[in-house]
Amino acid sequence: MADFECLLRKAQAGDQDAREAIFRMYRPLLVKNSMHMGMFDEDLYQELSVTLLNCILKFGFSYDV
Numbered sequence: 662m663a664d665f666e667c668l669l670r671k672a673q674a675g676d677q678d679a680r681e682a683i684f685r686m687y688r689p690l691l692v693k694n695s696m697h698m699g700m701f702d703e704d705l706y707q708e709l710s711v712t713l714l715n716c717i718l719k720f721g722f723s724y725d726v
């Protein structure tokens with residue numbers, strides 16, 4: 662999990678390669694959830710992709726234990 666955290670922090674800092682790596686990791690899930698009535702919905706895929714990128718930027722870490 663530490664590797665993903667490092668990748669996420671780099672993506673949040675503006676590292677385009679890190680953002681692309683995370684996007685590639687989640688692409689199969691995006692494609693799967695872009696199916697509507699058995700057909701691929703390009704608009705839904707784009708919306709989910711934007712949502713993923715927004716989540717990368719907004720995700721925060723909390724170390725309060």
